[in-house]
Amino acid sequence: MSRQPIISLENVTKSYGGINALEDANFELYPGEIHALAGENGAGKSTLCKLIAGVIAPSAGTLRINGEVVKFSAPKDASRHGISMVYQETSLVPQLTVAQNMVLGRESAFNSVRKVRNSARQVLQRLNFKVDPSQLAGTLSTAKRQMVEIARAVLNQARVIILDEPTAALTPEETDHLFDLMRTLQADGVAMIFISHALEEALNHSDRISVLRNGRLMVTGEASAFDRKRLIHHMIGEELNERLHVPRAPHAVRSALPVLRVENIRMGAMVNNMSFSIFPGQITGIAGLIGSGRSEVAKVIMGHTKRNFGGGRIWLDGREVRYSLPAQAVADGIAYVSEDRKLDGFFDTLNVSENIGLGWLAKFGRRRVLAPLQKMRALSREWEGKLSIRSIGKDQSVLYLSGGNQQKVVIAKSLVQEPRLVIFDEPTRGVDVGAIAEIRQIVRQFAESGAGVILISSYLPEILDLSDRILVAKSGTIVAEFARADATAEKILHAAIH
Amino acid sequence: MAEILSMLRTSKRKGRLLEIVVMAVTVALVAAFSIAVDGFATPGNLEIILSNSASLVILGCGMAVVIISRGLDLSLIAVMVAGATTFSIFINADIPVVTALVLTVAAMAMVGLANAWLIAYVEIPAMLATLASAMAVTGFFRFAILRGEFLLLLSKDNPAVIFLSGDIVPGLPTPVALMVAALIVTWVLLRGTAAGRTIYAMGDNFQAARLTGLPVRTTTIVVYVFAAMMALCAGLVTSAASGAVDFRTVTNGTLLFEVVLVVVLGGIPLRGGRGGVWNIVIGVALIAVLRNGMTLMNFTSQTQDVLKGLVLMVAIVADNYLNPRDTETDAVGDL
Numbered sequence: 001m002s003r004q005p006i007i008s009l010e011n012v013t014k015s016y017g018g019i020n021a022l023e024d025a026n027f028e029l030y031p032g033e034i035h036a037l038a039g040e041n042g043a044g045k046s047t048l049c050k051l052i053a054g055v056i057a058p059s060a061g062t063l064r065i066n067g068e069v070v071k072f073s074a075p076k077d078a079s080r081h082g083i084s085m086v087y088q089e090t091s092l093v094p095q096l097t098v099a100q101n102m103v104l105g106r107e108s109a110f111n112s113v114r115k116v117r118n119s120a121r122q123v124l125q126r127l128n129f130k131v132d133p134s135q136l137a138g139t140l141s142t143a144k145r146q147m148v149e150i151a152r153a154v155l156n157q158a159r160v161i162i163l164d165e166p167t168a169a170l171t172p173e174e175t176d177h178l179f180d181l182m183r184t185l186q187a188d189g190v191a192m193i194f195i196s197h198a199l200e201e202a203l204n205h206s207d208r209i210s211v212l213r214n215g216r217l218m219v220t221g222e223a224s225a226f227d228r229k230r231l232i233h234h235m236i237g238e239e240l241n242e243r244l245h246v247p248r249a250p251h252a253v254r255s256a257l258p259v260l261r262v263e264n265i266r267m268g269a270m271v272n273n274m275s276f277s278i279f280p281g282q283i284t285g286i287a288g289l290i291g292s293g294r295s296e297v298a299k300v301i302m303g304h305t306k307r308n309f310g311g312g313r314i315w316l317d318g319r320e321v322r323y324s325l326p327a328q329a330v331a332d333g334i335a336y337v338s339e340d341r342k343l344d345g346f347f348d349t350l351n352v353s354e355n356i357g358l359g360w361l362a363k364f365g366r367r368r369v370l371a372p373l374q375k376m377r378a379l380s381r382e383w384e385g386k387l388s389i390r391s392i393g394k395d396q397s398v399l400y401l402s403g404g405n406q407q408k409v410v411i412a413k414s415l416v417q418e419p420r421l422v423i424f425d426e427p428t429r430g431v432d433v434g435a436i437a438e439i440r441q442i443v444r445q446f447a448e449s450g451a452g453v454i455l456i457s458s459y460l461p462e463i464l465d466l467s468d469r470i471l472v473a474k475s476g477t478i479v480a481e482f483a484r485a486d487a488t489a490e491k492i493l494h495a496a497i498h
Numbered sequence: 499m500a501e502i503l504s505m506l507r508t509s510k511r512k513g514r515l516l517e518i519v520v521m522a523v524t525v526a527l528v529a530a531f532s533i534a535v536d537g538f539a540t541p542g543n544l545e546i547i548l549s550n551s552a553s554l555v556i557l558g559c560g561m562a563v564v565i566i567s568r569g570l571d572l573s574l575i576a577v578m579v580a581g582a583t584t585f586s587i588f589i590n591a592d593i594p595v596v597t598a599l600v601l602t603v604a605a606m607a608m609v610g611l612a613n614a615w616l617i618a619y620v621e622i623p624a625m626l627a628t629l630a631s632a633m634a635v636t637g638f639f640r641f642a643i644l645r646g647e648f649l650l651l652l653s654k655d656n657p658a659v660i661f662l663s664g665d666i667v668p669g670l671p672t673p674v675a676l677m678v679a680a681l682i683v684t685w686v687l688l689r690g691t692a693a694g695r696t697i698y699a700m701g702d703n704f705q706a707a708r709l710t711g712l713p714v715r716t717t718t719i720v721v722y723v724f725a726a727m728m729a730l731c732a733g734l735v736t737s738a739a740s741g742a743v744d745f746r747t748v749t750n751g752t753l754l755f756e757v758v759l760v761v762v763l764g765g766i767p768l769r770g771g772r773g774g775v776w777n778i779v780i781g782v783a784l785i786a787v788l789r790n791g792m793t794l795m796n797f798t799s800q801t802q803d804v805l806k807g808l809v810l811m812v813a814i815v816a817d818n819y820l821n822p823r824d825t826e827t828d829a830v831g832d833l
Contacts, residue, residue, distance in 0.1 A: 134828070269805045291791025303711065304708065304709055325708070325709075325714075325715065326709050326710070326711050327711045327712065327713050327714070329711065329713075330710070331711070335711070336709055338706070338709060343705065343709075344703065344706045344709050345706055345707060345709075346706060347698075347699055347702040347703050347707075347771075348702065348703065348773045349698075349702045349772055350698065350699070350702060354695075354698075357695070358695060358696075358699050358707075358710060358712060359711075360714075361692050361695055361696070361708055361712065362711035362712045363711070364692070364709045365711070365713050365716075366692075366713040366716040368692045369691055369692060369693075370689060370690060370691055370692065371691055371694065371695045373690075413710060414710075417711070422790035427661055427699075
């Protein structure tokens with residue numbers, strides 16, 4: 001391509017408190033190009049996108065648009081240059097309609113409802129989206145919200161659209177539809193950058209691929225010049241892949257008595273007559289799409305969610321239980337490892353030992369009056385060793401640890417309670433590859449100690465590698481069960497979608 | 499200078515800088531008043547400053563614990579005055595002091611319990627729950643006990659009043675001793691008990707504290723009952739010193755404002771999770787010195803309010819500058 005790039009980054013560096021999130025990156029994007037960014041979590045993909053979208057400003061280096069040097073101080077500067085970003089967590093206002101969302105930030109002083117709706121409808125129809133422009137954005141599914149964001153970018157005549165993990169929450173059909181759409185936009189000369197964790201998507205649907213590792217842009221090249229192996233090699237620099245996928249030895253001890261039995265749990269629109277049993281010494285994987293009610297049922301079991309509880313019964317070791325507070329579940333030996341560690345996993349002003357110590361304190365509920373700091377510190381050191389948690393300093397806040405170490409702290413905080421049943425909700429989300437292997441090992445060892453394990457994961461290889469038994473959830477119901485020997489990715493996906 | 503600032507901004511304990519600024523301002527004020535105001539730098543005046551700070555420190559202890567747990571107690575002053583009234587009525591009726599004290603403690607603990615029940619079980623925001631209980635308590639006492647009056651006079655020769663307004667040992671006034679005791683009890687609660695650890699955890703991340711299985715409801719009860727007890731203690735000290743219980747303390751609202759001011763100035767963020775007794779001491783020191791100096795310079799109380807308001811604004815702006823909330827802060831750990 002000898003044309004002028006629409007965007008070019010020259011020696012761009014972005015650092016946060018001395019750590020380089022992106023270092024000396026040179027990147028070019030041409031009109032009408034679909035450019036995939038690959039790399040592990042924390043490699044700098046999001047940082048690169050946010051720099052281009054004006055969300056953050058570079059610490060050093062220059063950004064050019066059509067050859068002109070620009071400095072963005074806010075996303076609106078970028079959008080004035082025709083750059084739009086479609087976020088992973090969609091940024092629509094749930095209380096506004098689809099049409100209102102699409103013109104958000106570009107309204108004139110007086111808006112005719114009909115005019116706004118019509119222009120929105122035009123764009124949606126042109127893109128072949130079946131979304132009603134007068135529907136409230138909050139009532140849309142994840143896939144449709146994403147479509148609306150893309151439509152908004154098109155309405156704003158974006159020339160560059162950045163998509164941050166657009167397919168993470170989509171079904172295969174929706175994914176195909178998305179890539180068809182991207183090709184349509186490409187024909188109009190729109191340039192697109194997309195981040196994806198599915199390497200096949202990058203290989204099959206992009207023109208060029210850039211691979212980042214540890215804040216450095218390792219390589220950029222035509223997609224046809226890459227294959228899966230080469231991509232992984234650039235992403236992690238060694239053949240870590242083998243270490244990641246250690247299939248679990250068949251381990252089908254099923255004692256007669258389930259540790260947990262759940263029957264006909266209902267909660268609002270998310271959980272719909274969910275029933276299953278969990279056996280000790282086994283890892284029971286629950287596969288399904290995002291929004292299939294898996295985390296919700298876990299939070300109902302824990303007593304964390306009570307609103308909209310629609311009935312159902314829970315037995316722990318044959319004894320019927322109904323918790324109104326997670327403290328009661330924890331006292332009975334159930335622990336939940338949150339899917340979003342920042343939201344409700346760890347305490348970010350506290351250090352590693354305080355976090356783990358709090359988990360241990362929680363085991364005693366209100367029976368303990370004094371907090372033995374020495375003992376808590378010793379216990380924490382023991383678990384830091386067991387899970388090889390690497391922290392920088394003794395008083396380092398958990399916030400400054402890597403994603404993998406943060407996740408291990410959250411896991412240690414639960415395992416220190418010596419639970420009989422642990423619910424791991426997406427235990428390796430946002431964790432670097434090395435730590436993924438370690439965390440999977442921790443889950444395995446914990447199950448081998450005889451405890452019950454529920455593994456909720458949207459990543460099929462993880463479910464297949466770890467589980468002894470696989471349940472598939474769809475719209476709040478368990479729709480299929482597989483023994484590990486019979487399960488394949490195709491069967492699970494089929495059950496989860498159809 | 500810019501380098502030092504940026505270094506401090508990225509250091510782990512960001513809150514520390516506000517503490518240093520507040521301490522530096524206090525020292526500067528002490529120096530300025532010592533030179534400019536006659537009678538400021540005398541042992542007698544120092545004792546006055548200490549005695550006058552006692553009730554503010556005790557109230558600050560209650561409020562600090564609540565705020566660290568990410569709550570807010572707007573009923574603190576109402577409980578303070580209601581507690582003093584209850585106790586005064588009992589001793590004016592010649593009920594033995596110990597019995598009167600036990601009954602008063604029980605009554606005020608009930609208010610704390612009611613607050614905690616509304617917040618932890620009914621799950622009403624702390625600000626609204628305590629605002630409602632403050633109004634209910636004040637209204638009840640003024641209507642049912644004081645029959646619409648503002649003032650309840652205490653007999654100066656009652657042994658309890660003599661004890662509370664006198665010296666516990668020669669040279670050490672009882673209010674100052676109680677102030678030190680309140681600081682020690684608060685320190686033990688926050689640092690050494692399971693409830694204290696849970697208070698920090700709740701202030702840091704309430705959902706995480708709940709999901710970890712920490713006894714958040716019990717701890718909420720501990721927090722609000724503790725605050726009510728501190729308020730009662732402050733009420734006894736204040737009313738014994740002035741010889742009267744004055745409900746205008748509640749209705750004009752300045753004292754509640756001052757307690758929050760002290761806690762925030764001391765470096766305890768309103769979003770909770772951080773701080774300790776040291777922060778209360780720092781906050782009170784600045785306000786006490788400022789108040790005493792201004793009084794000696796014959797400032798009217800209105801002028802003093804304006805200045806205190808400005809001090810709070812400067813503190814909040816400084817806090818906001820030192821702990822900036824932007825996308826970059828949010829993104830730490832997720833580069």
